[in-house]
Amino acid sequence: MGSDLNVVIATDCGSTTTKAILIEKKDGQYRQTFRGEAPTTVEAPFEDVTRGVLNAIQEIEELSGRKILDGERIITPAEGDVGVDIYISTSSAGGGLQMMVGGVVQAMTGESAQRCALGAGAIVMDTLAANDGRLPHEKIERIRQLRPDMLLLAGGTDGGTISHVVELAEYIAAADPKPRFGSGFMLPVIFAGNQDACKEVVKVLGEKTDLTVAENIRPVLEEENLAPARHVIHDLFLEHVMAQAPGYRKLMGWTGAPIMPTPAAVGEIMQTIARQQGINVVGVDIGGATTDVFSVFGEIFNRTVSANLGMSYSISNVLAEAGLDNIMRWVAFDIEEADLRDRIKNKMIRPTTIPQLLQELQVEQAIAREALRLAFVQHRQLAVGLKGVQSERTLADVFEQEATGESLIRMMELDLLVGSGGVLSHAPRREQSCAMLIDSFQPEGITRLAVDSIFMMPHLGVLSTVDEQAATEVFERDCLIYLGTCVAPVGSGKVGEVCVQYTVDLPSGRQVGELRVGELVLLPLADDEVVEIELEPARRWDMGAGPGQALSARVCGGVVGLVLDGRGRPIQIAEDDHLDQVSAWQGALNLYGE
């Protein structure tokens, strides 16, 4: 099928905006050529997602001169300047896929179930477990109250005891849960636990829910087997959830490949890239309602979604969770608290507005830093190794007391940090995106930074399921805008002390300098330039080779350049004169002009 594709139109129906891109094969290469966007129309007065899709495609028609629509029909296949070969789409509108998961032990099958659902693109509303500290009637009440789109029940290793997982099934049956959409339907439930318990679970849940049995996600303690259950989630998402949302039945009839939940598509493309380049990647997509964080470390993929951290619908929740002081520490001016609160709430109730004033932009970017920081904290908590695994220990391990379930996110080993979502991709200056990523993720050692220019990753993720080559070609040529590289020694010290001595062979000539604690330095290094840097950290400061150990590396440039960050990890923010400090950092990176 892949080689037949010359013109592809892809949309991503987000909770706020529907984004369309046109991909065309020109001179044997796939390139993203035009884009259009329009507000998503799942809500009243339209209540039909296809309106927004048509509006976004119409914009592409106007810009490209290609006729794609015949009334409300997408013309396929392409012939000359008319039509496209395939239309594909992802969606997170209408709140995305909302799931509840259950497992016997919270830190073991409970977490595996959570990772399974998150990786499939869901928002996990709650995790039930036999040991979650809640009384049975509280669990039952919670299931009844939440009305998820579907429920994933895991628990037990194959051949193990069945009573605990059957007990959870009994709670679910007692709650007699109803799905979020369609009161006449039964709630889809996936059982992916101890296969010996299948018969009993079917007996308990078979008549009360729409039960599907999948392979155990934790067949043995040492292994997670998430893919089969994720496929079932995806199928049920299309059958039950999508088909209920306004206009989606029509949209599903238009697409040439199954509609994917947006985060699942982003995960798909990130894994492809990490695999192909052999690198560790962290990606973030900050949307209006939610923030998704993806990581691929040593080929282990993890995704988390922070359901109530976002820049429009959920902006007020960022304020509630981060607190005013944490937001204001990134702003170089004072603002009255009551005024700021009203502004944030007004953004919440009118989510599609954009900052017209520079001060408003600065406040929004400060809120974004906190949303990103909090979302990453949540990601680190879940992106951990399997818990409950007995590992073989050698004599050498006796001296390293590492518990199971350690974090997989090792910032010093991170190669590429990619940001996407309106506030990062559409920041008026790329320096602003660069600063937001560094301040919130606090990369350590040497890390390359990029943004997804127009949030194309979902489109490319779903395209990769149809034609991997086309998706990869567009990703490499048009998707990422490399901002540059962040060089950040880890440690803490007194402001003004030297933390690293550096020698860098810039195209303009060799530059030798000292990076001081509390300082940010921006060196010019363009997108296609790769140079050698030698770093000699001071005692107690680590560049990746160990405290005080020198390091040489090749670093890549970008539209911003090479950022040397001497602010320490975690970033040390002054309590008394933080306005001057923030102002100096903004000046160093030229964030807001004169």
Place this chain on the structure above:
Amino acid sequence: MAHAYTPGLRVTRHAVIQKERRLPLKGEVVVERGVEVRRDQVVARTELPGDVATMNIVNRLGISPQELAGYMLKKEGDQVVEGEPLAETRPLIKWFKTTIESPVSGTVESISPVTGQVILRKAPKPVEVLAYVDGVVDEVIAEEGVRIETRGAYIQGIFGVGGECWGALHLAVEDANAETKTIGAEAAGKIVVVGSLITLEIVEQARQAGAVGLIGGGIRDQDLRDLLGYDLGVAITGAEEIGLTVIVTEGFGRIAMAGKTFDILRACSGMEASISGATQIRAGVLRPEIIVPSATAGDEEHVGGDSEGLQVGNVLRVIRMPYFGQIGRVSGLPAELQEVESGAMVRVLEVEFDGGEQVVVPRANVELIEE
């Protein structure tokens, strides 16, 4: 971007309004198509399954789950009353007998031979759905609810808290920009229109006076936080129990009510209205509403219709700083992107305010006011 502006909220003097009234679970619809209903009349009812109580009887009797059936005095589906024996041991010496009594009245829902768990369900809870607006039953959705049609004024607010209620509309101010300082006994049982700002003090006074609802242009977030007792993170409201329903028509802060909104409320002063503060700005948007059924005929429009695009001459409200809350007319729609102060390149429009001042605003930052 063809629709790069926020579609305006519905504000109509004469509308045909249809309200769907659905049960949370299937049940019985108690009115027929074509009958007139009053706002406080029951239109459908059902029973929600009762709460459950779980008991692990095997642990208490010291037996295995497989043996449980032999010790149970009740079987699945049996009724039990609180204190009634559910299971007991039968030792040779009666003195050693252990009896497990039911902690609640209800039905035995399940007895599990796998987990040894017994689930008891309390009596079902009746749920009734009221008509909410005066009108006529337009459609009966079998076992689920009805659609009620009414004619009258329909105003969508931007944000609200509190659920459905009804009462006579009472205007406490003379113009849309004014602010009410005090509310007295005359507000009892009424929905009070307070002008540009709903303060916490006014809410307190309204509650004491027994008012059922408050409508105003804006509210300060700090006051909302004090009113609710917590910082509202995500705008999903309607279930707050704060003693009355609060609807703001414009936004947060002190903002004059849109002229048209205020004029309709003034014209309906003294009439019975139904209001709901329920707001959901995500996953199927829901805005608070004010419905004033009336027999007066006019050029009616259906609520829920499509809106046309943005055109020169349209009346709009700016919904973001620096012109937040100001009302003007579209005077130009330049096609090319323009740079605004924040440095962003965006699609803009030119607005002329009432005083003649001309400004440029991003299209995303305006809201149409339908005339």
